[in-house]
Amino acid sequence: MWKFVSRKFLTHFPTSSFYPLLFSLLHSHSLASPLSLSHSNFPVTTHNINPKEYSDSIERAWRILDQIPGRATGAYSHSQGIKGLRDTIAAGIEARDGFPADPNDIFLTDGASPGVHMMMQLLIRSENDGILCPIPQYPLYSASITLHGGKLVPYYLNEETGWGLEMPELKKQLEDAKSKGINVRALVVINPGNPTGQVLPEENQKQIVQFCKEEGLVLLADEVYQENVYVPEKKFHSFKKVSRSLGYGENDISVVSFQSVSKGYYGECGKRGGYFEVTGFSSDVREQIYKMASVNLCSNVSGQILASLVMSPPEVGDDSYESYFAEKDEILTSMARRAKTLEEAFKKLEGVTCNKAEGAMYLFPRIELPNKAIEAAKAENTVPDAFYCKQLLQATGIVFVPGSGFGQVPGTWHFRCTILPQEEKIPAIVTRLTKFHENFMDQFHD
Amino acid sequence: MWKFVSRKFLTHFPTSSFYPLLFSLLHSHSLASPLSLSHSNFPVTTHNINPKEYSDSIERAWRILDQIPGRATGAYSHSQGIKGLRDTIAAGIEARDGFPADPNDIFLTDGASPGVHMMMQLLIRSENDGILCPIPQYPLYSASITLHGGKLVPYYLNEETGWGLEMPELKKQLEDAKSKGINVRALVVINPGNPTGQVLPEENQKQIVQFCKEEGLVLLADEVYQENVYVPEKKFHSFKKVSRSLGYGENDISVVSFQSVSKGYYGECGKRGGYFEVTGFSSDVREQIYKMASVNLCSNVSGQILASLVMSPPEVGDDSYESYFAEKDEILTSMARRAKTLEEAFKKLEGVTCNKAEGAMYLFPRIELPNKAIEAAKAENTVPDAFYCKQLLQATGIVFVPGSGFGQVPGTWHFRCTILPQEEKIPAIVTRLTKFHENFMDQFHD
Incomplete structure (x- = not known):
């Protein structure tokens, strides 16, 4: 019973300082779209929770309640x-x-x-x-x-x-x-x-x-x-x-x-x-x-x-520090690896250049669209980068946001891609994207 | 343990349909100011919670989780x-x-x-x-x-x-x-x-x-x-x-x-x-x-x-309906009694008239302020109804909001009073208010 209820307790109200744990419980799901823009498919790890290991979290929960007038x-x-x-x-x-x-x-x-x-x-x-x-x-x-x-x-x-x-x-x-x-x-x-x-x-x-x-x-x-x-x-x-x-x-x-x-x-x-x-x-x-x-x-x-x-994560010496730090590190290093994998995949695509993924949750590659693709977009009354992203979505289910939504140097085209899909899904995404891109370039080659 | 944890569970995350219960747990406190403007001193009842009595709440919690993509x-x-x-x-x-x-x-x-x-x-x-x-x-x-x-x-x-x-x-x-x-x-x-x-x-x-x-x-x-x-x-x-x-x-x-x-x-x-x-x-x-x-x-x-x-309270036939309805009724009838008590108290004050409290959470009595009070307010660069409310606050700790904050027919003065203080505190509030008002009127009588 404790296990079930404590999970609920920890899951459903963040009065614990052990928020990576909270976070992993809250995000134990995956969405249909592998490159969704939502942040809902963060990486996930699961834990067996023993409340005795997190005395600092429980103390903090009480401290927070005491900070709230009348709790x-x-x-x-x-x-x-x-x-x-x-x-x-x-x-x-x-x-x-x-x-x-x-x-x-x-x-x-x-x-x-x-x-x-x-x-x-x-x-x-x-x-x-x-x-x-x-x-x-x-x-x-x-x-x-x-x-x-x-x-x-x-x-x-x-x-x-x-x-x-x-x-x-x-x-x-x-x-x-x-x-x-x-x-x-x-x-x-x-x-x-x-x-x-x-x-x-x-x-x-x-x-x-x-x-x-x-x-x-x-x-x-x-x-x-x-x-x-x-x-x-x-x-x-x-x-x-x-x-x-x-x-x-x-x-x-x-x-x-x-x-x-x-x-x-x-x-x-x-x-x-x-x-x-x-x-x-x-x-x-x-x-x-x-x-x-x-x-x-x-x-x-x-x-x-x-x-x-x-703004006040567990500190060295806190009961929860080690598992907190391990999970934080796991998430951030995984994000870094995913960013790197995607960056390298983009660089291999014909007509695509991509800057280094240093931070945040995105890559913003530039794409040289063939004139035929630009004309096809015009015929559909669509901005060229949106045309590319729509085709990608329809062919693969992968969601990129067209650069025109963010602004870009006129005449250049980009798209934004998050690094948030689950790490194990990235290779399949790269394969599908690469195949789509080859077909797209074949179709619209000048 | 169940009792403690289930209270936490129910208190801290409203996935139960039995929200009056949630509500009473969340509001089991009292504030220093007996007529505070915050809604934090709602009436409170306490319950012994037996989860078996609320199977509909638990079912609903799961139904809600299932409505949320990826829970x-x-x-x-x-x-x-x-x-x-x-x-x-x-x-x-x-x-x-x-x-x-x-x-x-x-x-x-x-x-x-x-x-x-x-x-x-x-x-x-x-x-x-x-x-x-x-x-x-x-x-x-x-x-x-x-x-x-x-x-x-x-x-x-x-x-x-x-x-x-x-x-x-x-x-x-x-x-x-x-x-x-x-x-x-x-x-x-x-x-x-x-x-x-x-x-x-x-x-x-x-x-x-x-x-x-x-x-x-x-x-x-x-x-x-x-x-x-x-x-x-x-x-x-x-x-x-x-x-x-x-x-x-x-x-x-x-x-x-x-x-x-x-x-x-x-x-x-x-x-x-x-x-x-x-x-x-x-x-x-x-x-x-x-x-x-x-x-x-x-x-x-x-x-x-x-x-x-x-917008979807428990219905007749649901396990939690009876206790839900009892608590809802208790809260609303208590509010009605408090509104009535305050309305009658206001009507007894010299120079104060008060409309019937039909709904919402407020009374908005009108007060005929003596000229001397209006002059004293001017001398302090204060709007007359705010002057009255400040004096009341300082003398009694009771908070009214001056009518000038809401707008009123020019030359008339009012104050807004909530009906939210705990019912058992209302008589003491009325006594303090009445005494203050008498002193105020004595002090500023024309």
Whole structure:
């Protein structure tokens, strides 16, 4: 009985710190589509659970319950999120960055997206306000800027240098926008990149921070893939840490960092947990952010708890540490292997080039489509990369997202592919993809 | 062990249909403030749980898990919410109204508020677009209209007729707005009323439906208090049911109904569950609603499950029905008694009048403040009703919300009081309030 019930207990409510375990239980399934875009087919391991091995998880469950006023997970919380959970998150940020974090700077949200909307709503005052966004970008940004009536000011990532974020391009686009009368208010950086999968070098991050400081831009740092770095030569550094390490404090630069429970090695997307940390805003603006957070009362409390767990994993010496670390490592190294396998498969396809998969959960290969394919797409009133992806889906069941959904240099074509299918399925996917691609190129050869 | 663990199981994840039980476990606490605004001090009963008595709950838990693709509560769902849960909700609406409901019309949301925002964002195209809103109103509406750059077109509820929604007032305000060049797009009706606690007569609802049909207004029906009706002479009727009973179908009138898991007799506010049902929109508009829902990916899956439970309570013949019904009845009759006790207490206070508490969770008494109190408030740069509420809070710990937060006829003063404090605490609250009020009136007598 204990086994059944404890599994239920652990599975269904994340008051345990042992979230990789939770995660593996929650994700013990597979979807029909082998390259689905959903994060629901994360890698899975199964465990025999002995509650005595996880005394720290049980202690933590009680500690979290005690942090919730009246232990009422069903009651509204503070509009920024439960204070005790924000304390935990602030401590986690400090441990990650080596610089202080203030729980009053943290706003818990239903996933990262509502925080992005909130900042766009605050920043965009009229159609003359612009937001610098990478191209390719995660379409949340283009959608949110459009919804709030502002202008997306694009800066192109350089595919030649591994989707490099290059300062001359950033400066050029800013000046162009200014010359058109656009007030550029903020710069969005997605690091690790979505859909492009690059991890920014720290030197580059420093330049970006300097640029924002000099130009008075709010730095909107999408850091939801901070745990997803697959190459030893790259490390994740938060933009707040980089700005603090340059000696910039509250009065020098405004940085907003977005984090989510939907990524990393946990992938609890359906729980809708996340937060943003705001630094470098005046108290007037802070009050407005708080007022906006209050309009929707609060984010869901289970998601709040998960966000605190993500930022405070078990530590060396905790009962659950070893199995936690083993599972985390297993998941992340498996993701790295899958990324590498897919990258190499793409490189072998005729007309396809693919940058190194450094981080996040995606590859964004470029494809040179034959003219005949482009004409066939036109005849169907379809964008060429969407035409390719539709054909692939119909022939194989594999889902890629056309590059046109993310933006790309005009005349180039790409697709986004996740690295999330189960590892043992990857070889079969590669075989099917390769066969499809050969047939496609045969069919449309110039 | 079973007892402990099963409580945890049932407490922490609502896969049981026996939600009043869940609810009572989740709310077994009390807050310091006896008249807190939070819904966290709902009435509480305790139970000895015998799982054999609730076979229907356990069956339902499995059925719900089977409705979730891959049983993955941690995965993203369809952006409108899990299809099986929407089927359940549609069936619940049909059972409630006696008219068909379509699961494709249902959009699950993190509480009711995000749905309201979504509709405002869709309806408001420019500052010349207006939304008819009751005054007093729940401030979500004024906030959302302001955030989306539209104009709130107020219509005043008539306090003399029990906060009646009177058609001449509605017509007058619509004409006034039109004459100022405002495009009035929609009418918000909150029924049962927040903060005013009235329940609209069906006859009145018919007039409102006719009015919306004739004027081409979208009817935004805030029906989150649909279970909270405390007087035998009034019943809740959904606006969709009323419009269908008048013979109006999809092509005649656009109605949006908002529902939440935060109210009723369940009060699971921290879970952030809710939905809206849209009827009478063209497929073009429907596509835009779906696109907007997709931007934030999906609402939290636990909240989605709860929303389905709220709309499909145990039925006669189910093992859990009797204890479910007993607890529901106990909670609602206790709320009715508390509303009545508070209403009568208010009526005895000098200078205070109070309408009948028919529904929702609030009383909204009117207070004639002495001139000296109004001057004292001015001297402190405070609105007079806020001045009264602050003094009350400081003297007694009782929290009322000033009427000025909801809007009121200029020159009148009110406060909103919830009926949620535990019933056994109400007499002490009444004693403290009465004593405070006497002192206040003595101090500021003209």
